[in-house]
Amino acid sequence: MLPFLKKDMTVLVRDRTELLVLLLMPLILTVILGFALRGMMAGDIGDLDLRVAVVMEDDADAGVEQIIDDLESAGATIDRDSLTDSLSEAEPIQIYQSAFESGDLAEMLTVEYVSKSEAQDALEEEEVAAVLTFPDEFTYDVLQKGILDEGDGGEITIQHGTENQFLSTIFEDVVVQITEQFNMELAISQIVGEDAIAMMEQQPNSNLGGLESVTDQDPLSSIQYYAFGMAVMFALYVASTISSKAYLENHYHVFHRIILSGQHPLKYLLGKVGSTTILVFLQMMFLITIASTFLSGFTIRGMEQWAGVGLITILFAFCVGTIAALLTAVSMRGESEVISNIFSFGIVSILAFVGGSFFPTSQISSVISEIGNWVPNGIALNAFLQWTQGLSLQFITPLLWKLVGLSVLFLCISLLVFPGKKVG
Amino acid sequence: MLEAVGLRKVFKKNVAVDDINLYLEEGESVGLLGPNGAGKSTAISMISTLMDPTSGDVKWNGENVLKKPNKIRNVLGVVPQDIALYPELSAYENLKFFGKLYGLKGKELELKITSVLDIVGLEERKNEQVSKYSGGMKRRINIAVALIHDPQIIIMDEPTVGIDPQSRNHILEMVRRLNTEKGMTVLYTSHYMEEVERLCDRIYIMDHGKVIATGTKQELISILSSEETVLLTLDQSKQSFTERMKNLDGVLQVIENDTSLKLIVPKGSRLLGSIFNIAESEEVQIVSANIQVPTLEDVFLHLTGRKLRD
Numbered sequence: 207m208l209p210f211l212k213k214d215m216t217v218l219v220r221d222r223t224e225l226l227v228l229l230l231m232p233l234i235l236t237v238i239l240g241f242a243l244r245g246m247m248a249g250d251i252g253d254l255d256l257r258v259a260v261v262m263e264d265d266a267d268a269g270v271e272q273i274i275d276d277l278e279s280a281g282a283t284i285d286r287d288s289l290t291d292s293l294s295e296a297e298p299i300q301i302y303q304s305a306f307e308s309g310d311l312a313e314m315l316t317v318e319y320v321s322k323s324e325a326q327d328a329l330e331e332e333e334v335a336a337v338l339t340f341p342d343e344f345t346y347d348v349l350q351k352g353i354l355d356e357g358d359g360g361e362i363t364i365q366h367g368t369e370n371q372f373l374s375t376i377f378e379d380v381v382v383q384i385t386e387q388f389n390m391e392l393a394i395s396q397i398v399g400e401d402a403i404a405m406m407e408q409q410p411n412s413n414l415g416g417l418e419s420v421t422d423q424d425p426l427s428s429i430q431y432y433a434f435g436m437a438v439m440f441a442l443y444v445a446s447t448i449s450s451k452a453y454l455e456n457h458y459h460v461f462h463r464i465i466l467s468g469q470h471p472l473k474y475l476l477g478k479v480g481s482t483t484i485l486v487f488l489q490m491m492f493l494i495t496i497a498s499t500f501l502s503g504f505t506i507r508g509m510e511q512w513a514g515v516g517l518i519t520i521l522f523a524f525c526v527g528t529i530a531a532l533l534t535a536v537s538m539r540g541e542s543e544v545i546s547n548i549f550s551f552g553i554v555s556i557l558a559f560v561g562g563s564f565f566p567t568s569q570i571s572s573v574i575s576e577i578g579n580w581v582p583n584g585i586a587l588n589a590f591l592q593w594t595q596g597l598s599l600q601f602i603t604p605l606l607w608k609l610v611g612l613s614v615l616f617l618c619i620s621l622l623v624f625p626g627k628k629v630g
Numbered sequence: 631m632l633e634a635v636g637l638r639k640v641f642k643k644n645v646a647v648d649d650i651n652l653y654l655e656e657g658e659s660v661g662l663l664g665p666n667g668a669g670k671s672t673a674i675s676m677i678s679t680l681m682d683p684t685s686g687d688v689k690w691n692g693e694n695v696l697k698k699p700n701k702i703r704n705v706l707g708v709v710p711q712d713i714a715l716y717p718e719l720s721a722y723e724n725l726k727f728f729g730k731l732y733g734l735k736g737k738e739l740e741l742k743i744t745s746v747l748d749i750v751g752l753e754e755r756k757n758e759q760v761s762k763y764s765g766g767m768k769r770r771i772n773i774a775v776a777l778i779h780d781p782q783i784i785i786m787d788e789p790t791v792g793i794d795p796q797s798r799n800h801i802l803e804m805v806r807r808l809n810t811e812k813g814m815t816v817l818y819t820s821h822y823m824e825e826v827e828r829l830c831d832r833i834y835i836m837d838h839g840k841v842i843a844t845g846t847k848q849e850l851i852s853i854l855s856s857e858e859t860v861l862l863t864l865d866q867s868k869q870s871f872t873e874r875m876k877n878l879d880g881v882l883q884v885i886e887n888d889t890s891l892k893l894i895v896p897k898g899s900r901l902l903g904s905i906f907n908i909a910e911s912e913e914v915q916i917v918s919a920n921i922q923v924p925t926l927e928d929v930f931l932h933l934t935g936r937k938l939r940d
């Protein structure tokens with residue numbers, strides 16, 4: 207199969223115009239769209255408009271009173287008034303609230319305090335992406351654990367809507383972040399006393415109120431968005447290019463020569479998968495590397511993130527490879543170039559559109575964005591964005607499996623359609 | 631011996647190849663002559679196992695190869711009618727790719743490439759992309775690729791279509807040498823009768839999917855041995871004169887070509903006197919008159935009533 211790989215790749219690389227389109231166009235478009243539409247995302251995900259409902263079942267002041275009662279009944283001598291004051295300032299709920307209202311987060315986040323039933327309605331109507339519930343006795347439970355080291359601590363719940371998964375996972379990340387920060391401060395205060403908290407509060411970085419962005423990364427910039435959006439879009443053109451070359455191979459009987467050499471025709475088809483995979487991988491790595499080197503606003507941090515980007519790229523490239531095989535099989539079966547042309551002049555644009563390469567489709571239609579979650583480029587784009595925004599692997603894995611599944615599907619169909627050993 | 635027995639191919643309702651029989655003896659050079667659309671390419675595709683016949687068999691040394699095509703593929707070199715090459719790759723890279731498909735590698739492959747480039751005379755320009763080649767050079771490299779694995783039989787489908795006379799000569803000479811010097815068996819398809827006449831020991835003439843005549847050149851021409859051709863060149867073309875020629879006793883056939891007329895007449899018929907008389911009465915000047923020995927072209931004409939090439 208090696209000769210096939212090498213040949214397909216050389217043939218494409220020798221095609222200068224094609225190469226320029228595949229490598230330069232996405233960069234140009236990234237810069238144009240990235241700057242033109244800056245502000246749509248730029249710096250602030252605020253425009254993403256993350257709406258959540260908060261259900262407050264807890265009475266924080268009662269919780270504070272109750273913990274002081276506990277302390278007194280345990281025999282501690284305390285100045286009840288001053289303790290009430292200082293605990294009220296450090297109420298855990300307030301820590302969440304002030305984080306929600308601070309800086310960038312305040313711009314992207316709209317919090318509505320509602321009753322439980324109102325929250326459910328809002329979630330069903332998709333007016334909010336998630337519901338955060340502070341249960342009864344939350345303050346007391348947290349303080350009991352924190353001060354007396356008794357009980358299980360407080361527990362908040364986040365309910366995700368069926369739509370807007372991306373937004374609600376962002377919100378969950380925010381909450382987890384705040385919680386961890388709070389727990390850490392609490393732990394430190396237990397070990398070294400109040401001084402530690404006071405000290406940390408003087409350092410803006412460790413201040414909850416200074417939370418920079420949802421996931422401790424730079425906010426998603428429009429450059430980042432379009433660099434990935436254009437990369438996944440132009441990767442699709444590799445498939446149509448490879449398959450239109452395959453059409454020519456068939457049309458001018460080069461394929462006959464291959465058959466006459468006694469090689470199994472499937473090697474030829476798998477060669478298309480392999481060469482497309484490699485070409486797309488190189489193309490996208492080129493685009494991503496150029497973007498991260500020359501475009502400010504595009505960042506991939508550390509080896510771990512690069513490795514993840516590489517993995518997503520490989521799986522997506524393979525998926526495009528199977529699309530190339532499918533197009534090749536169809537155009538050889540039909541002895542026509544039409545399918546490759548329809549793909550490159552129509553289908554790619556449609557896929558790019560629903561897959562969100564031009565703008566985030568969740569802003570215009572949840573139906574389109576749902577379809578976008580099932581097209582390879584849409585899946586890959588989501589995976590890239592979520593991963594580089596620092597979401598954990600567990601969010602990316604289902605997307606990667608989807609890519610694998612689609613690849614297997616495309617490959618099976620192309621094997622069925624491929625005309626096989628005889629021609630005519 | 632490679633043999634086609636009762637080969638037939640029907641596309642939808644169009645019978646492209648109609649029950650043809652054909653054989654190639656080892657070391658023979660055989661021509662397949664016929665106008666465009668006669669079914670030559672279709673016949674060749676079936677013989678080279680690329681296409682399943684509607685009915686009939688292809689046998690290699692008595693063994694049916696349609697079910698086990700790989701038995702014959704190694705000994706077969708096929709030159710398609712089209713330039714079946716990668717235009718983006720150089721001649722060398724094309725040869726290397728196809729050589730590898732035949733399992734050649736390393737030094738052996740390099741030697742083979744050098745030798746076929748030498749045969750087609752393109753060694754000096756082997757590193758240029760095929761797309762930059764002239765039509766004649768493309769045709770030559772198209773042949774070279776079919777020779778890369780040292781086939782015993784080479785099947786060529788109109789290998790000289792659309793090229794200049796010099797390149798054409800070069801190719802014809804090359805094919806002749808492959809046959810006479812290397813002992814390669816050749817099946818040469820063409821609609822140029824001069825080529826087939828020059829190269830081939832035996833000739834099949836095809837028309838409308840059928841083999842209408844077969845034999846050596848001499849045998850074929852002797853079909854016309856009872857006839858001869860009178861070629862007249864006139865100062866003008868005149869319909870009434872042509873009509874009278876057609877009606878003249880003893881004239882079997884009249885072919886018009888502008889101001890020249892070809893009359894096919896029985897051998898030894900003394901018609902020149904009457905022809906000149908009619909010319910005078912029709913006020914047509916005969917510029918020249920020629921009595922010709924028949925060619926394969928005339929044979930084709932005789933058999934089909936049409937010219938080989940239009």
Ligand SMILES: Nc1ncnc2c1ncn2[C@@H]1O[C@H](COP(=O)(O)OP(=O)(O)O)[C@@H](O)[C@H]1O
Pocket residue numbers: 630641644645646664665666667668669670671672673
């Ligand atoms: N793949 C095909 N499908 C349908 N008809 C075909 C096909 N290939 C050839 N034909 C028809 O078969 C006839 C013979 O064609 P071909 O073998 O190419 O003739 P030649 O090579 O002598 O010019 C023609 O009428 C052509 O239109």
Ligand SMILES: [Mg+2]
Pocket residue numbers: 667670671672711787788
């Ligand atoms: Mg032909």
